[in-house]
Amino acid sequence: MEQTEAWEKMMDTVRDPHPALRERRDAGEKVVGYFCSYVPVELIHAAGAVPVRMLQGPAPGDVAGAYMQPFCCSFARSLLEGLGNGTYDYLSAVVMPHTCDTIRNLSDLVETAAPGLRVMRLMVPTTVHTPEAVDFMVEELAALRPDLEGVTGNEAGGADLRESIRLYNRCRSALDGLREAGPGNRRLYAAYLALQLTGPEEFLDMMGRVEAGGTEAGTRRVAVIGGPVPQLEVFDLLEEYGMRVVWDDLCTASRFAAGMVAEDGEPLRALAERYLGRCPCPTKLDPANRREQELIAGIGESGAEGVVFAQQAFCEFHSFDYPGLKERLDAEGIPSVRLDLEHPFQPTGQMRTRLQALSEILGEGM
Amino acid sequence: MARRLKLLCEKTMKEVMTAYYTEAFTSDRPKAWVTSGAPVELLLAAGVIPIFPENYGAMIGAQHMGGDLCAAAGDMGFDDCVCSYARSTIASTARGEGPLGALPAPDLLLACNNGCGTMFKWYEVLSRRFGIPLLFxxxxxxAGEPTPQDRAYLVRQLERILSELGDILGREVDRDRLWETLQVSSETAKLWTQIQDLRRARPSPLNSPDMFVHMALIVTLRGTQTAYDYYRDMLAQVRERVERGEGAVEDEKYRLLWDHIPPWYALRDLFDFCADLGACFAVDTYTNVWQGEFDMARPLESMADCYQMIMPNLRLPLRAAMYVDYIRDYEIDGFVIHSNHSCKSYCLGEYEIARRITAETGVRGVILEADMVDPKFYSESQVKQMMQAFLESLD
Known part of the structure; x- marks a missing residue:
């Protein structure tokens, strides 16, 4: 397959994952949606279902408007819209974890807006660094497992779960390798998203067909920090201003792929330890301020010269963190700008002005 | 003009709150800032003075200082989507401004996320700014009854908090004193529940704005004899009012339910406007949150249950069922939901709850858009027009 064609296939998976997933449903496979990077995909996969991250929903419309206030983020509004209007009609179930207040409450609204869809709750603890939190997560995973098995009719324990753990670890390694090779913003972030929008086997197959290097663009090295950024257009926009993303803390990219699950030991505990052990997302308690420390360390290691905050508009959790992180970056002399994302993504004049300013600052320093 | 029937205990309230804040500002005892839904009994038993920034946010709102302080928080980088209690009190501390200036600086923090996730984010900010420990x-x-893993997780956390609190203070928390505090807290909550139950009378002896004032002690001082004595007296006085057939609103015509924290800056103005039209808010969801009664045969487990199962931490079907019960038990004619701009936890689901209430009871409601502290999201004329039209529609 031609390189362009192989990459285009991956881009298609990201742009519109729904037709392929519908085909798989029609072929008898079970597709299970999940809402955030704290849901162990390995468990869904081990049960024999295709784990698909809830991304790429339609523009919020009548369904979202009937259930959610306009001051809720358009990311969540878009997903409810999609669940209510049939965009995700291929799903057999969704796993909804406790993350922010919006997603927590959304779990109840999904049951009403999408009647017939099985909603499974995963009470991911807000505290992630204590032994009791890990034990609680293990218990929650143990409670989720039979629910998933009920959807597929397959057992999700023992050898199957270990195999799923190994498979996803390989996917994460492949993503690490791709980042090292520097394929450019669009290709790198398409690969992260592709893993979340299809099964690990299909992802590894796609990764086997693409070549990693060659298209690196942009001379201004930036780190991007935020929540879910499922739109490749955001990364295109950065590239338009000469920015190459060399490090990120995004839950649809590095935070999703960070850290391996131990392949020995008790699988559920290994999953709990990996998922809770990552640098916490803003919806989790972070008493040691790891997020700030890892941002500064990541900037140092990657050679990023500036930071782009890419967070969902109306996201209270990221908004609480922003002033402290910005203050620290200012103190370190690292320039930053903030983009408040709406779904569907439209680059606004304000975003362009901010990126232009950052680009000029970084250009001056070169 | 709407009449305001004052209870004798209101004078006591002023004295008690003045004494409380005087001690908080002047005492050498350790101080903790604490969220309203956190297990304050742990602090009281440890001899720590609890201070509630949420109460202070309400005071900031009521004294019309919310606009300026929220704008100041915006200058500090905090968006409008951040809780206005948090924004206004963070700015109050930074600027040294507020109804009583800045609150006394804390030695430690205690937060709980049973009201919302906002709480721990807010307290993380405080922890970093003050450089002090956060107990969480x-x-x-x-979803209903706590699961065994919920209970085990919660009890282990209570043990951890007690241990860490002891480490911070340099002395162990006296368990006997904790049990005594829980007992008093439980008895006080029982009185508060009995007062709420009396509001079922026709006419209702208490209007929600009265409760928004009287709730100060159940939030701030539950677990103390002072709060117990206050509500014991209040209960007696409300009973007398019911026996006299005296209503909080003259010629009570409409009995309403209020949902959510009120817009504090419009507390009297909005509720007096409604009272002038004959509307009494005979029940509200917000002041009913503080009702935990502990089983002293298993105190820590019981604390775990009570603190987990408060209304904002319950799944929507349970919350909706509670609202339906309120509508029936208090013979409510209509409900008013405050869609509070900076409070997603309590608000998201309100549209569906409104539909379920109407479907199950036939009672209709109205949704007001505003914010609890930041007046920027409040349009007085629009809200009043909406309320007037709604009340007329109930005729």
């Missing part, structure tokens, strides 16, 4: 009680969202 993580309460899983509750």
């Amino acid at each position: 009680f993580d309460t899983p969202y509750c």
